[in-house]
Amino acid sequence: MFCFQCEQTAKCGGCTGAAGVCGKKEDTAALQDKLTGSLIGLARATDGNEHLISASSTAVIVEGLFATLTNVNFDNAALEKLLERVVEEKRKMVPDCFACASPCGKNNDYDMQKLWAADEDIRSLKSLILFGIRGVAAYAYHAAVLGFHDKTVEDFFYKALIAIGMDDYGMEDLLPIVLEVGEVNLKCMAMLDKANTETFGHPQPTEVSLTVEKGPFIVITGHDLYDLKRLLEQTEGKGINIYTHGEMLPAHAYPELKKYPHLKGNFGTAWQNQQKEFAELPAPILFTTNCLMPPKGSYADRVFTTEVVGYPGMRHIGEDKDFTPVIEKALELGGFGENKAFPGINGGKTVMTGFARNTVMSVAGTVIDAVKAGAIRHFFLVGGCDGARPGRNYYTEFVKQTPADTVVLTLACGKYRFNDLDLGAIGGLPRLLDIGQCNDAYSAIQIAVALAEAFGCGVNELPLSMVLSWYEQKAVCILLTLLHLGIKNIRLGPTLPAFLSSNVLHFLVEKYGIAPITTPEEDLKAILGA
Numbered sequence: 041m042f043c044f045q046c047e048q049t050a051k052c053g054g055c056t057g058a059a060g061v062c063g064k065k066e067d068t069a070a071l072q073d074k075l076t077g078s079l080i081g082l083a084r085a086t087d088g089n090e091h092l093i094s095a096s097s098t099a100v101i102v103e104g105l106f107a108t109l110t111n112v113n114f115d116n117a118a119l120e121k122l123l124e125r126v127v128e129e130k131r132k133m134v135p136d137c138f139a140c141a142s143p144c145g146k147n148n149d150y151d152m153q154k155l156w157a158a159d160e161d162i163r164s165l166k167s168l169i170l171f172g173i174r175g176v177a178a179y180a181y182h183a184a185v186l187g188f189h190d191k192t193v194e195d196f197f198y199k200a201l202i203a204i205g206m207d208d209y210g211m212e213d214l215l216p217i218v219l220e221v222g223e224v225n226l227k228c229m230a231m232l233d234k235a236n237t238e239t240f241g242h243p244q245p246t247e248v249s250l251t252v253e254k255g256p257f258i259v260i261t262g263h264d265l266y267d268l269k270r271l272l273e274q275t276e277g278k279g280i281n282i283y284t285h286g287e288m289l290p291a292h293a294y295p296e297l298k299k300y301p302h303l304k305g306n307f308g309t310a311w312q313n314q315q316k317e318f319a320e321l322p323a324p325i326l327f328t329t330n331c332l333m334p335p336k337g338s339y340a341d342r343v344f345t346t347e348v349v350g351y352p353g354m355r356h357i358g359e360d361k362d363f364t365p366v367i368e369k370a371l372e373l374g375g376f377g378e379n380k381a382f383p384g385i386n387g388g389k390t391v392m393t394g395f396a397r398n399t400v401m402s403v404a405g406t407v408i409d410a411v412k413a414g415a416i417r418h419f420f421l422v423g424g425c426d427g428a429r430p431g432r433n434y435y436t437e438f439v440k441q442t443p444a445d446t447v448v449l450t451l452a453c454g455k456y457r458f459n460d461l462d463l464g465a466i467g468g469l470p471r472l473l474d475i476g477q478c479n480d481a482y483s484a485i486q487i488a489v490a491l492a493e494a495f496g497c498g499v500n501e502l503p504l505s506m507v508l509s510w511y512e513q514k515a516v517c518i519l520l521t522l523l524h525l526g527i528k529n530i531r532l533g534p535t536l537p538a539f540l541s542s543n544v545l546h547f548l549v550e551k552y553g554i555a556p557i558t559t560p561e562e563d564l565k566a567i568l569g570a
């Protein structure tokens with residue numbers, strides 16, 4: 041196998057051999073490559089004719105891309121089924137090709153080995169496109185679940201897949217498509233923001249407890265808010281409490297979700313701690329998206345998956361969304377006998393969330409006055425994924441060391457490194473503002489653009505610095521969105537992606553000033569100049 045799509049890739053170079061660091065086995069990696077190659081074949085079959093694109097062909101492309109994201113689907117049977125659906129769609133799209141006596145080969149599936157063995161700059165740019173659209177597909181999938189679609193976003197998947205399969209594309213052909221991934225992802229995140237806020241209302245600042253109350257409960261993790269809504273409906277009045285985990289935390293801030301009194305609080309920290317935190321948990325855990333780690337024997341009997349997530353042997357809740365098996369498991373396990381506090385990694389008992397664009401912009405006047413009066417010297421966006429590498433305590437230390445006259449905006453699961461810290465307030469505004477999930481990078485962008493407009497400058501001229509952490513492919517598409525917007529001097533860690541060749545990295549450094557993180561002390565000094 042060969043896979044280097046995520047930050048924890050072996051030796052910062054690539055996972056090879058029998059299994060990846062994430063636990064993905066060789067045969068699953070081969071199936072995921074085959075699925076990706078067949079999606080390229082399906083995209084090729086459109087031959088640039090958008091009339092051949094259908095809702096079902098797009099759905100399988102979105103699902104197929106999402107299924108290959110890190111920590112989403114380890115289930116070969118589910119991947120085989122997706123492959124069958126791709127063939128079925130291709131058969132519907134170009135039936136004559138299946139009956140042709142002398143096939144020309146132009147719609148053939150793509151052999152991903154060609155990509156992994158390509159010239160390193162071509163491989164790097166094609167990887168940026170592929171990993172980027174895997175992230176975009178995850179967001180498009182969530183929007184589609186809520187009934188929202190965008191033709192520009194959906195059509196782009198075909199263009200990007202075709203580009204990955206083009207053997208004669210050079211750097212000058214691929215580079216514009218890399219940046220287009222960022223442009224399209226901005227549209228996609230805007231669509232998901234609209235879908236979430238129109239369905240669940242605008243997030244409101246909300247304090248979330250880190251204590252699990254006695255009695256039966258269910259832990260729900262991942263990014264899919266609609267699954268949480270349906271779980272809340274099905275558990276209403278049953279004496280079962282619901283606790284969010286990981287990227288589900290911002291759900292507490294949405295009016296249409298927080299109105300359920302049995303949505304009680306948040307359990308645990310970021311994804312990489314799940315094998316420790318779920319061990320012996322007297323409750324079932326429902327995974328709606330990444331990040332799923334191979335479940336340990338101590339809790340494997342209580343893991344449930346739904347939507348695109350899959351793991352062999354784990355029970356999967358299908359399209360009927362009947363959560364009865366999860367509910368029965370919660371009642372059978374019974375929960376804790378008394379209230380149990382699970383403090384955050386810095387010992388905090390509660391965390392705040394819900395500072396998305398609507399809330400922050402409603403106090404824009406106060407924020408602008410505070411900047412003009414010198415009460416706020418600088419903004420930091422410290423956001424992105426969490427992960428297992430030891431160097432990630434950089435982000436805790438960085439936030440702890442930010443001066444009292446600065447504001448820290450955060451988003452995605454990297455926030456668990458510091459979201460239980462009490463950083464105090466400036467003029468009634470908390471110094472630490474959780475904007476939401478990774479896709480709420482859209483909110484962060486809107487806030488930055490509004491501030492830039494208020495100050496009559498560009499985003500790069502604002503007293504704002506971005507200190508990002510990455511792990512999986514959603515972070516790749518968000519980074520490309522920030523580059524598409526021309527945002528410069530982003531600090532990125534804990535390590536740079538293995539799929540950036542030296543020439544591509546050189547380009548990003550020269551054009552956008554991307555820099556690896558160093559130490560909190562040095563980076564703060566470089567940013568604040570003191």
Ligand code: SF4
Nearest residue numbers: 043046049055060062
């Ligand atoms: Fe390795 Fe990451 Fe690929 Fe898993 S997803 S096989 S850890 S590079």
Ligand code: SF3
Nearest residue numbers: 331425452453478511
């Ligand atoms: Fe986290 Fe997996 Fe990326 Fe949505 S849940 S940010 S790592």
